[in-house]
Amino acid sequence: MNTIEQQLWDYIDGNLNDSSKKAIEEKIESNAEIKSQYEELLKLNLVFNELDLDEPSMSFNRNVMESVALAPAPVAMKTKVDKKIIYSISGFFLVSLLAILGYVFYNVNFKMPQFHFKANLDFNVEKYITPTAIYAFLFADLVIGLIFLDQFLRKKVTQK
Numbered sequence: 001m002n003t004i005e006q007q008l009w010d011y012i013d014g015n016l017n018d019s020s021k022k023a024i025e026e027k028i029e030s031n032a033e034i035k036s037q038y039e040e041l042l043k044l045n046l047v048f049n050e051l052d053l054d055e056p057s058m059s060f061n062r063n064v065m066e067s068v069a070l071a072p073a074p075v076a077m078k079t080k081v082d083k084k085i086i087y088s089i090s091g092f093f094l095v096s097l098l099a100i101l102g103y104v105f106y107n108v109n110f111k112m113p114q115f116h117f118k119a120n121l122d123f124n125v126e127k128y129i130t131p132t133a134i135y136a137f138l139f140a141d142l143v144i145g146l147i148f149l150d151q152f153l154r155k156k157v158t159q160k
Contacts, residue, residue: 008041
């Protein structure tokens with residue numbers, strides 16, 4: 001539906017304000033094509049007004065609701081898959097993986113290069129392990145232990 005047709009319908013229905021109404025009236029008077037379209041829409045509106053609307057019977061709603069209530073509720077379909085199929089598919093993939101792994105091990109060359117690793121493990125232990133570090137470590141262990149004990153006791157209380 002184009003905009004002029006929509007404007008004509010709004011004019012026929014009386015949904016326009018005064019300025020829009022005057023603009024449409026001027027368009028109808030000045031343009032013959034719009035005037036013929038307006039007359040056709042007026043005739044169509046008269047035909048629509050003459051039609052009688054069919055109303056459902058008073059018990060229509062009740063009848064529909066009763067028929068819905070009598071219909072059986074849909075049940076979810078439960079399909080059962082044979083476990084032999086699942087086992088055969090998983091067995092096929094397992095045998096395939098083992099065959100590929102066997103092929104790889106058969107064709108691999110197990111020669112490892114010689115690594116010469118020399119590490120200097122000569123460091124001053126007293127420099128890193130101080131009484132303050134030991135106390136901080138013991139304090140952190142104590143806090144973690146108390147948290148564990150709290151969770152353990154709370155679990156026992158909720159079980160009772």
